[in-house]
Amino acid sequence: MLRNMALAITATGLRKTFGTTTALDGLDLTVEEGEVHGFLGPNGSGKSTTIRILLGLLRKDGGEVTLLGRDPWTDAPDVHCRLAYVPGDVVLWPNLTGGEVIDLLGRLRGGLDATKRAKLLERFDLDPTKKGRSYSKGNRQKVALVAALASDVPLLLLDEPTSGLDPLMEKVFQDCLREVRAEGRTVLLSSHILSEVEAVAERVSIVRKGVVVDTGSLADLRSLTRSTVVATLGTPLDLSATRAWPGVHAADLDPTNAQRVTLWIDTDHVGEVLRSLGEHGIRALTCQPPSLEELFLSQYKDDLAEVSP
Template sequence: MKEIVNIQDLQKKFGKFQALSSVNFTVNAGEVVGFIGPNGAGKSTTIRILLGIIKRDAGNAEIFGKDVWKDSLEIHKRISYVPGDVSLWGNLTGGEIIDLFLKLHGGGNKQKRDDLIKRFELDPKKKAKGYSKGNRQKVGLIAALSVDSDLYILDEPTSGLDPLMEAVFQEEVEKIKESGKAILLSSHILSEVERLADRVVIIRQGEIVEAGTLRELRHLTRSTVTLETEGNVAEMARVNGVIDFRQKGNQATFSAENDYLNDILIEASKLGVKKFESAPPTLENLFMRHYEG
């Protein structure tokens, strides 16, 4: 796969505060990379460095093989960006602002623009000062998605959108991905990242603490099993790999170490299985593992 973004040992300080310690990850063509972490973890600082807004202290950051600080003007011709809180000119209409953004970028697909205005249910004739936060986000999204870019940097793009509009956004991201474009998606909505991302990068206190596909990361944690048996289900509490065993009647819920799932199934079958459900860990489980406490 063609590498679009390459970040190596990225570091940034604000005074004595170390915002980024050693950040490493890549984004390839045709994939969505979910970039997640709580407020203050370093997501926005990383994105601002990628956009050439602030200068890094150390390490390397490249987009399309070009330095993000020295070659920012060239890079910006091929990227689209949506921030988490879109600021607009209050006396211009939404439609005028979208057209201005497209003109500043150097073009844009007007048919695509009209289609997105309809799909996002935006009133383009209304002045921006009368827009809600959700409608301001729609303006930013429509402008960004109407441009044929090679990289889309989306920082909390669905902030303020209702679930129906989130679904429209997710469909558009799928289309972009299928066309071979690269997407860096930073979001607090973990279900959104889980649905869209091919790989996930989790940042904590300026350092990357996990990175990989969801399938790879799920090997690092446990599945949740719900089991109902004809025999005494309490006997399962003693089986290797069974953790946090909770029983109600002859049904039990517990966490299962993935390496022991086969042993757990064998022992459960001896008790006469009436119900066996195994759910893989969610992205939220993985995320909370690094942040709880």
């Protein structure tokens, strides 16, 4: 499974408990150098705990973890020179201005690119002269983002970095991430905003209850799940026969138009199904690969079943 590439992050069988709560229950995670890796999961699934262990802020109870080839607990300062971190809930010093915090964090990390800093302040439309206590949630987030993105470090650990950002700034953030990727830097992007991950990530890991339940490239993951085909046909279709076609999971007729059919099929059977449909004379057709949202929901449908009556 591992390609012949250097690994920025490896975690194997990572375990962490807080009192009686098990936060991580044997989590495995691999992030290759130079990729943007989406780290997906609902609230409380263990994303932040994992990132805090990667930062050496929490101590693992079991398993193995390396960050840029080092142990994040014992070699924390060496590793931290080469990474930047943005937490999901940025708390600033009430009496320091945003500009001071950006400079401070940059210097503590070992340096900061002044040109980048100025550019980022402009792109994110952030006033650096305001005091920490007078920033809104989104603006506090921007302070940490500018501090992280203005550094030249090879690894970015972003824990739900865009919470509180408006859609415009969300777009700026995605542009920045694409640039970071183009520079060959590595990003671990924890999020539950699927469109954001879909827009920038090459590979994703989906975490649930402290375990990674699925990991791979977006294309790989999509091939494991179902595409939706909607076709308007020349001749009517026998639904029960259609359901017996290989790869078809479900089929449905439009109640107002008997020639319009919706099929849910395994993504790797799309070709065969289209050939079979062709015998009925296709007039219009849409074929949608599964969205990340569907991938995500398919992993969580047990949980959804538990909450819905």
